[in-house]
Amino acid sequence: MIPNVGLRVFLKSSSNILRGSSSLLPRTSPAALTPATFNATGSFAASQPVRQYARAAKASGTGQSQLSDLTPDMLKLDYTAVPLAQTEKLQLKKEQLIAKVQRDETDRSSVEVRIAILTARIRNYQEHLQKHHKDKANKRLMLMAIDKRKKLLKNLRLVRYETFERVCEQLGITYTFPPEYYRRATRRWLAKKEFCIKVFKAVQKQKAEQQLKMKQNLRTTETEEHKATAA
Template identity: 55%
Template sequence: MTVMLGRALWRLLGPGPSALSVPGSRAAGAALGRPGASLVQTVQNYASLSKKTREFPSQLDDLSPSMLKMDYKDLELMNKTNDVVRRLLSLEMATRKEKLKLKTSQLVEKVRRSPSDVGSTEVQIAILTAKIRNYQEHLQVHRKDRTHKRYMLMAIDRRKKLLKYLRRTRYDVFENVCSQLGIQYTFPPEYYRKVTQRWAAKKALCIRVFQEVQKLRAAERQKQKAAAAEKAQPVSKEVNEGTAV
């Protein structure tokens, strides 16, 4: 490990005094401009500077820590409790799951039709929106979590279907839901897959086979109509002869 660190420093700093090859020596620290620092500390400090800490915005940032949890915010007894109990039951001591539950209820309150509405199209869209944003925040930190990525894509597909239905049936409600929840609706692409030469040839063959089958069925129907007409002619002749007698 020490040899690898020495080689890394040799490539970065170039040739220098022989003291660089001796880890932990004061001469190594003096050669690097840091008297008294060891070679290992210098390499560790250099590696720590290369780390990039990124903070991603979250949908839970607008929730105040003094807000009560979902199960206790509507209780009248909470107005009579002391500050210690109120702090224990607030979002300051809550888990992420409890915060997400409160955030979902806030989104539902924006678009629900009535206080007793729990399953309308607008409510389902609000619940899926909270889930999708939670999955996006998780994947920004854990980029290789394929399970959560699959759940997010399934939720996005479900929300697209509900938005498409709501746009077709009640356009004014659709615009209100998009504006309240901050959703930007985009139309689906005309083709969902890349058009290749093989796929185009296969599609042309399928269309040709379909047309040939339709022609055969039309010819079969014509034969059946002709046979039915031939059977009906003798019956009509017998009826005419009976009336003439």
């Protein structure tokens, strides 16, 4: 026991000596603790700490705006000095698209005009969401406008196909057909569909057999009547 007690006393005294010596040393800043670099002038300079968790900034959309083809002289005199007259430019873009598809100069409520207005709004929302991709409100408005335009294009395609093709060509719209099934194809749904097809085929086969029997019965009755009349 005696040697162990002496060893403990020695360790405690040595730790106290180290603490006292560390308190006498001058305090340094965190920047001084970083690795030092040697400058061209001959002095040492501490390098800045590198943060490994920092992520690179996401690149913003660099696509060309649909309002870039509008010249400044097209704006009103009140807005010529304003650098970003977005509402005025959007209104001019609507008028430009309407002029391509309207039936006459006074046409402001036809299906073609409504499609042109919705197209200008949709493209404006798309440009806005390229810069602010977390804007849920404008994304919802854009999806609602796309649904409205899809319904109008569908009706126009069924009623007047030539006008539908002209509107799509003038406005640069690519019309895609909706999918055949909106429901997700699960294993249960596929098995049910296969079973329904088998039942349908079996019913059709039974109907065909019944029709064949009826035809045979009619033929036999006709032949018997013909024999009876001949006798």
